[in-house]
Amino acid sequence: MDTNGLLEKARAMRADIIEMLYRCQSGHPGGSLSCVEILMALYYKVANVDPAQPDWDQRDRIVLSKGHGCPALYAILADRGFFPREDLWRLRQIDSHLQGHPDMRKTPGIDCSTGSLGQGVSVAVGMALAAKYKKAHYRVYAILGDGEIQEGMVWEAAMSAAHYKLDNLVFILDHNGLQIDGTNDQVMSLGDIVAKFRAFGFACREVDGHDIEELANAISSPEVGRPLFVLAETVKGKGVSFMEHNAGWHGKPMNAQEYAAAMAELKGTHHG
Amino acid sequence: MAESKSLRVAYGEALAELGAHDDKVVVLDADLSHATMTSIFAAKYPERFFNFGLAEANMMGAAAGFAHSGLIPFVSTFALFGTGRAYEQIRNSIAYPKANVKFGLSHSGLSVGEDGGSHQSIEDIALMRVLPGMTIFVPCDPLETKKAVFAAAAIDGPVYIRVARPVVEVITSEDAPFIPGVANVLRGGADVCIIATGLMVKDALVAADALAAKGVGASVVNMHTIKPFDADCVLRMARTCKAIVTVEEHSVIGGLGSAVAEVLAGQSGVKFARIGIQDTFGRSGKPADLFKAYGLTAEDIERQCLALLS
Numbered sequence: 329m330d331t332n333g334l335l336e337k338a339r340a341m342r343a344d345i346i347e348m349l350y351r352c353q354s355g356h357p358g359g360s361l362s363c364v365e366i367l368m369a370l371y372y373k374v375a376n377v378d379p380a381q382p383d384w385d386q387r388d389r390i391v392l393s394k395g396h397g398c399p400a401l402y403a404i405l406a407d408r409g410f411f412p413r414e415d416l417w418r419l420r421q422i423d424s425h426l427q428g429h430p431d432m433r434k435t436p437g438i439d440c441s442t443g444s445l446g447q448g449v450s451v452a453v454g455m456a457l458a459a460k461y462k463k464a465h466y467r468v469y470a471i472l473g474d475g476e477i478q479e480g481m482v483w484e485a486a487m488s489a490a491h492y493k494l495d496n497l498v499f500i501l502d503h504n505g506l507q508i509d510g511t512n513d514q515v516m517s518l519g520d521i522v523a524k525f526r527a528f529g530f531a532c533r534e535v536d537g538h539d540i541e542e543l544a545n546a547i548s549s550p551e552v553g554r555p556l557f558v559l560a561e562t563v564k565g566k567g568v569s570f571m572e573h574n575a576g577w578h579g580k581p582m583n584a585q586e587y588a589a590a591m592a593e594l595k596g597t598h599h600g
Numbered sequence: 601m602a603e604s605k606s607l608r609v610a611y612g613e614a615l616a617e618l619g620a621h622d623d624k625v626v627v628l629d630a631d632l633s634h635a636t637m638t639s640i641f642a643a644k645y646p647e648r649f650f651n652f653g654l655a656e657a658n659m660m661g662a663a664a665g666f667a668h669s670g671l672i673p674f675v676s677t678f679a680l681f682g683t684g685r686a687y688e689q690i691r692n693s694i695a696y697p698k699a700n701v702k703f704g705l706s707h708s709g710l711s712v713g714e715d716g717g718s719h720q721s722i723e724d725i726a727l728m729r730v731l732p733g734m735t736i737f738v739p740c741d742p743l744e745t746k747k748a749v750f751a752a753a754a755i756d757g758p759v760y761i762r763v764a765r766p767v768v769e770v771i772t773s774e775d776a777p778f779i780p781g782v783a784n785v786l787r788g789g790a791d792v793c794i795i796a797t798g799l800m801v802k803d804a805l806v807a808a809d810a811l812a813a814k815g816v817g818a819s820v821v822n823m824h825t826i827k828p829f830d831a832d833c834v835l836r837m838a839r840t841c842k843a844i845v846t847v848e849e850h851s852v853i854g855g856l857g858s859a860v861a862e863v864l865a866g867q868s869g870v871k872f873a874r875i876g877i878q879d880t881f882g883r884s885g886k887p888a889d890l891f892k893a894y895g896l897t898a899e900d901i902e903r904q905c906l907a908l909l910s
């Protein structure tokens with residue numbers, strides 16, 4: 329897909345996210361909108377996955393450790409053909425396979441059940457270690473939230489990734505600067521994130537988290553002998569102006585006016 | 601009548617009121633103050649509110665430190681992440697040394713709804729119940745939530761308060777007693793006794809009304825304290841009623857149903873059934889849809905009572 333096609337696709341994915349979240353009157357708009365390009369870089373550019381065989385054992389693994397961002401993942405999986413797009417409109421309803429947080433036993437294409445923050449990265453470490461042990465060539469990508477890295481276990485995962493020289497493992501940080509109770513710095517300062525991951529033994533890169541080409545380049549060129557950390561600079565609520573940079577939109581349902589305004593913005597801005 | 605509100609709002613308001621009486625009360629949260637409603641306390645007493653970010657294990661350890669220093673920490677996050685992620689910190693740094701820490705953990709049970717199985721704690725009562733010296737309150741309405749907060753502060757030692765998310769009606773009265781370890785018998789009836797806790801107390805009362813209309817006498821017990829457990833009340837009910845049904849928004853393993861079964865073991869003659877989550881995980885859905893799917897409605901209670909009696 330060319331750059332224009334991807335831009336248009338990103339907007340379409342955002343519109344699907346808004347539609348899904350409006351219908352179920354719950355869920356997390358801010359953190360879903362901020363990770364759209366990160367997931368698109370993986371699913372449209374970098375990751376080796378096959379919608380026809382979601383369980384193919386040589387596929388790359390993708391772990392959305394910040395599981396609450398799953399509406400973005402669901403929109404993309406549907407677009408890639410893992411399941412019908414109509415399923416999206418039953419997000420979070422009883423008996424839908426699309427759970428409030430990713431469920432690997434219910435949804436085709438989900439590699440890891442997440443939702444309890446901090447745990448996905450450890451599972452990703454295990455998958456990367458297993459690949460090494462099996463002499464398999466697939467790679468493992470984990471997407472984290474910046475609030476999420478306050479969890480101590482993220483640093484246990486980081487330590488083990490470097491210790492085992494997991495150069496088949498990439499952590500991608502959705503660095504939107506916000507969590508629930510405010511900015512990262514108001515709640516629990518993160519300090520110099522890149523310096524910390526570097527000190528833990530990662531190769532580190534910083535990219536524009538809404539630039540799919542830049543993201544794809546950064547995550548697809550690992551360094552031999554050590555895990556890769558990519559800090560993706562993002563905007564929480566990206567694409568819907570009144571949600572952007574606003575922690576209040578972490579997990580708030582939209583009313584009818586807000587929904588209409590968001591949709592007008594997402595559908596109206598391109599090609600008239 | 602007092603207004604309907606979410607138990608977490610009642611919890612946050614009670615904390616703020618308690619804070620006015622006692623400056624030893626401090627509140628800790630893990631990036632969920634607007635969900636647990638400790639934000640109400642934080643707005644009033646910012647110097648006594650500590651946000652630990654997404655770091656529940658560290659927060660529990662720090663709570664022990666506050667308690668060892670003579671303060672009264674109330675710790676809040678979601679029930680699953682508090683009792684689950686930080687279980688062993690609660691066990692070894694708080695319960696083992698009998699640290700004076702209070703847990704007001706919200707979003708318990710299936711009533712969390714749409715967030716799904718990863719967020720619905722169906723095991724928190726069980727996890728806390730096996731810890732020696734832990735007191736466990738499961739309030740059923742806003743009034744009882746407030747009483748639980750004040751009772752917790754008056755106890756020397758760890759106390760777990762299970763705080764549900766939905767907005768609920770007030771079903772108890774201002775002057776109803778809330779004595780830790782003493783169940784409240786809300787309704788008398790000699791055929792069947794429904795022992796309920798938390799959000800299920802209201803449905804138990806509805807079921808008892810429906811049974812009465814059919815000529816079946818049902819007692820209703822509000823078991824607001826799961827530990828220490830009011831075994832005497834259960835034994836009294838076992839002597840006066842033909843059947844006992846327990847109802848909880850929690851796994852039937854390790855919670856209220858288990859506690860009653862442990863008391864009834866060896867008692868002959870009383871029929872017994874446990875309504876609750878039958879050893880399975882929850883899933884996404886509206887709370888009302890989930891309560892139906894998991895057999896936790898007033899009609900389910902009524903049906904179970906009739907089945908036991910027939």
Ligand SMILES: Cc1ncc(C[n+]2csc(CCOP(=O)(O)OP(=O)(O)O)c2C)c(N)n1
Pocket residue numbers: 358359360362394396397443444445446472473474475476477502504506507508564578630631632654681685
């Ligand atoms: C262990 C755990 N604690 C708390 C939560 C509740 N929670 C859900 S999202 C969130 C904030 C996450 O912030 P961040 O990682 O920055 O996500 P983003 O900004 O990308 O939405 C919290 C506290 C959780 N899901 N898991």
Ligand SMILES: [Mg+2]
Pocket residue numbers: 473474475502503504505506507
């Ligand atoms: Mg964030």
